[in-house]
Amino acid sequence: MSTGAIVPGREHVGPLELDTDVVIVGSGAAGSVVGALLQEAGQNVVLVEEGPHVPPEVYGKFRVSEHLRHMWRDSALTLTNPVGDSPAINVMMGRCVGGSSLLTGGVCFRTPEAVLHEWVTEHGLSDLSPEQMAPAFEEVEKVSHISAVPESMRSGSTRVYDEGATKRGHPLKPNRRNTRDCVGQGRCNFGCPHGRKMSVDLTYLPRAIRSGAQVFSDCLVEKIVIRNGRAVGVTGHVLNGRDGRRGGTLTVHARRVIVAASAWHTPILLLRSGVGRESGMVGRNLTLHPSFRVMAVFDRPIHGWIGALQSAYSDAFEKNGFTLMSVFAPPGVLAATMPGVGEEHARRAREIPYMAMMGGLIHDEGGGRVRPAIGREPFVTYRMSPKDRATVTELLTVLAEDFFAAGAREVVLPVLGEAPFTADRFRSYPLDKVPARRFECGSQHPLGSARMGVRPGHSVVDPDGQTWDVKELFVVDGSIFPTSLGVNPQLTVMAMATRLGWKLRERPLPKVW
Amino acid sequence: MPQTGTSGTPLTTPSPPPGRNALTTRPAPAPALTFHVRPPSGRHRIALRVLRAFCEALFSTRDGPPPKDRLDWLIGELDDYITCAGWRSGGIYKLGLVATNFIAPLFIGTLVPLWSLPIEARVRALTKMEHSPLAVVVLGLRTIICITWYDHPDSQREICYTGGTLLPVDGAQA
Structure with missing residues (x-):
């Protein structure tokens, strides 16, 4: 051999x-x-x-959808089975x-x-x-060459969110990542095209x-x-x-x-x-660290895809049970998560250069269970605790209000089927009454x-x-x-x-x- | 037999820094650098018919449905995607497609399957389903569709997506 x-x-x-x-x-x-x-x-x-x-010189050239289908488990279609008032969580893992x-995203x-x-x-x-x-x-x-991401590597999306977060008293801190000579391609999740993620x-x-x-x-x-x-x-x-x-x-x-x-x-x-x-x-x-992201539409171009993917975070809400994390997503993911079919979809997709995104993960209590099932993949259930469900409301409120403080025209919440929210509509929206199954939720x-x-x-x-x-x-x-x-x-x-x-x-x- | 230096001590060869060249490369899935249309696998005919109807509606504009060549490319890629997803996840995805084909029209009061409806009716049916408790099904289907659709350079151009980097790479301008 x-x-x-x-x-x-x-x-x-x-x-x-x-x-x-x-x-x-x-x-x-x-x-x-x-x-x-x-x-x-x-x-x-x-x-x-x-x-x-898949060698780096090959995955570095993959398009996003190729990366998903060749290197992610279940081609990124893995879902948990919700129990009680819980969302179905898309769990993303490498294979x-x-x-x-x-x-x-290199965050360490x-x-x-x-x-x-x-x-x-x-x-x-x-x-x-x-x-x-x-x-x-x-x-x-x-x-692994773990070092702090300089502020100069932050994307427009992260910078604009930080403006709002700073105004509201919890500025972002630099993340530490396992990169060497990162050039800010903004697609760490889909294989660094330049082999800079260690x-x-x-x-x-x-x-x-x-x-x-x-x-x-x-x-x-x-x-x-x-x-x-x-x-x-x-x-x-x-x-x-x-x-x-x-x-x-x-x-x-x-x-x-x-x-x-x-x-x-x-x-x-x-x-x-x-x-x-x-x-x-x-x-x-x-446990899954259920993750949620909020997108915001601005009147000025943001070009959130240029810069280090996950350059900053905030632990200001650690005691509340969540961490804020800068993130951005490829245009296809952004377009998919905004509601609208036909002309409505096209109109929203054209707003992507004007969009920023911020995420947060819940320090969850652990309501998941893995069981054997037919075939190679397990049958996984997840019950979100009432405390974690309440934390989701708080997390989304912080993200949305930070974006509004930064001057966002509207925000897109991860609530299935909901149109973007203006500040007034958001503040009168009963987020705590939304059934958890209507949340779009991911986990890595x-x-x-x-x-x-x-x-x-x-x-x-x-x-x-x-x-x-x-x-x-x-x-x-x-x-x-x-x-x-x-x-x-x-x-x-x-x-x-x-x-x-x-x-x-x-x-x-x-x-x- | 280890090499020795003039003092008789073993010469230590500095190990190369970890990096992309350190691994021996072997055949692997090749990236599709060209945007040719994949030949159909023949495995998912019903699902692909629904997908085409779904995509025509999703990406239609005032000017009508998307260009046929780009739609053909998209369907070819999705065919491959479903195959790669494996029997369980791929099967659930196909089940979601078939269910949508028959359930979405009910939201606009017709029993005619989605693939037989005119595009305007499909748009109305999918929009209503997207605002219903079955929204998660539509989201699941459209996520993979959109990710693949916006991989195409023409789709990226249409929304002014440029990709790119903050810093020059290997001497090239960012």
Whole structure:
């Protein structure tokens, strides 16, 4: 088997059988970090990824719709099933070598100290104090080139929102992002055309490969092989051709199994392998950071697509349960979310150069659950808590009023079927009475469906990431978070993976399969 | 056998900085740099017929329906999109299309399917459905349609979308 390359399963004919020290399921922000650390420590690592390998020079040229259909899970059509007064949430995740790190806006927050304190005091995870996590954050920040976005890189959309927010007493702060020499193309979510976003396919994966790790794309892991209470490998299928039809069988014999398949698929893999059924905690406690955006129409051109995509944020409402985040979207997304068919649609689309956009995410309480379903994808339900529903009203009010303070003529709320609002109409609109199912809501941050804890009955993995009921089976991705964060989780995912990777490289491998 | 320097100590080769050239490239989906019309896959005939009716209405203006060549290109791209989405998500999308074909006309008091209605009637039906409790279905359908439609340079020109960067790239003017 060749090394130093990513082996595409889509071209592999027949069964694929491998022997290794460590197999890692998933090549995203967590799997790549652990893969690089363990391979550099001398352990033989095989990384298997369900999605295709799309090199930067190819995805950098993709049009938006091509990026969605080739690199996003379900071609970005994933929806949660709402329970109670909840919206159907469009959850966006990567399905490619490098995972969702290729889809982020590059925003990197350290975990808020209040969240880490909660994990220490309420969940008993004493290793996760801010002081003990600091070295892991520093390591990832160095490797991923994380730095503050200068104000000069802000888009017209962010600048105009900041005018209003400053007038109302909560000016934006610069975001920190994993970019190097960003030129402000404004399409980080769809693959940087210039390779300036330091996603893991440009940082950790090359390191892992240079050290000898083998990476296989288009390989679907369906089951963890467990023998005498110990994980000894994984099985699944190679996915052939452009449409990923099931090809030959995949078998990887390993002395240690590490799962990094995201909060969406890690619990499914565990449940299908019979792991964690007794605790009943696998798949529960899913949080999503439900996100909402408000658009505003101005009388002057804004050209919001020019500049760094997510350059600024505000934590002024942290205690209220939401974070404001600058963002912009491609014209097709903007046009889709404004109501109107025919001439009405054309008229609104011509206003796009005059539009600004701002978003916000809810620090949610966790009403999601992931269950196995027919086919590869899980059945996911999400119940928004009454507290979070009330926070949505507050968030949208802050966003709209900030835009009006900046001089917006009207705002477009994420309420299905509603025409744009003037300030007067907005202030008399009963936003708190709108059923949540009428909100247009997205999420890029599924977390917490196989959470870490100190007691088997209340968690899926122990503080070292090992599952309570199967030895040598570790989970290292965002599914182990005990709660949501209230901020973009990329840096926390990578720092947690770094911390666990450091522990794993010191932990002797079992001698035989 | 490691190379050694004059002092006998191993020569350490500085590792190349992480970057786009560090990965070996392999065949991958090729971007459609040209805007040719894809041949139909033949898999989603009914869904694509509804899509065409939906798109003709959505992108019609006072001057009539959108140009046929651009509509053909759009339908070809959406055909590929549905295929890539997989059986479940693609299937739900197709189900949404077929449901809209029969439900949207009910909002204007007719049982004639959307694809058989004149464009003006389709616009009225979809507008009403968009303001109903079924708005989420229309939003789901039109999102993928609009994202693809505005990928086309002619559509971008029509709304004065320029793309571009804040800073020059590789010596070129932004």
